[in-house]
Amino acid sequence: EIVVTQSPGTLSLSPGERATLSCRASQSVPSNSLAWYQQIPGQAPRLLIYGASSRATGIPDRFSGSGSGTDFTLTISRLEPEDFAVYYCQQYGTSVSTFGQGTKLEIK
């Protein structure tokens, strides 16, 4: 089973700033099958990025994903108030998929 670790646990930033979230896998993720989700409290998660760098339908272009192998990054170029939420990465390259533990993006 691939273990996925996210950092930092909490990120405190202000609207307009740039956010960089990290996701590291314990072994190479096949085909860079890595997704990012946003979860607002009380709601189901929403897919932001799949295949490490492809934006899902309807996702603003301030969200971008990069990386390959074991190291992946989600970047939010200019934070909007609605971006403050919890973000999860998920590897789905193996038969058993796994989520990271999440990064909470909070307003500074």
Added chain:
Amino acid sequence: QVQLQESGPGLVKPSQTLSLTCTVSGASIDSSGNSWTWVRQHPGKGLDWIGYITYSGRTDHTPSLRGRVAISVDTSKNQFSLKLTSVTAADTAVYYCVATTFRLGEMSVYWGQGTLVTVSS
């Protein structure tokens, strides 16, 4: 638009079996390339992947629940289901059903609203 709705008891007694069903609309359970997944979230915690199934019956589960979990598909009702046996308080969580579809090279993921299942006597 694909929509999913979980249904099942909100309260299950310890040692009993948790059974949930996900009704799918807007997509066909027996379409190739799609997968049907269960995810849970303990109160105030992160997302835990439980397992998945495809229409052809290919399935897998997280090792931590292997032996207690079964996921099945009912193509006649366009539903898929989760059964978790011998539950304890540690199985109290919000359970989500999730659909992953691929169309023209694009991946889409749809989530149900989630249903809280409490394990308590």
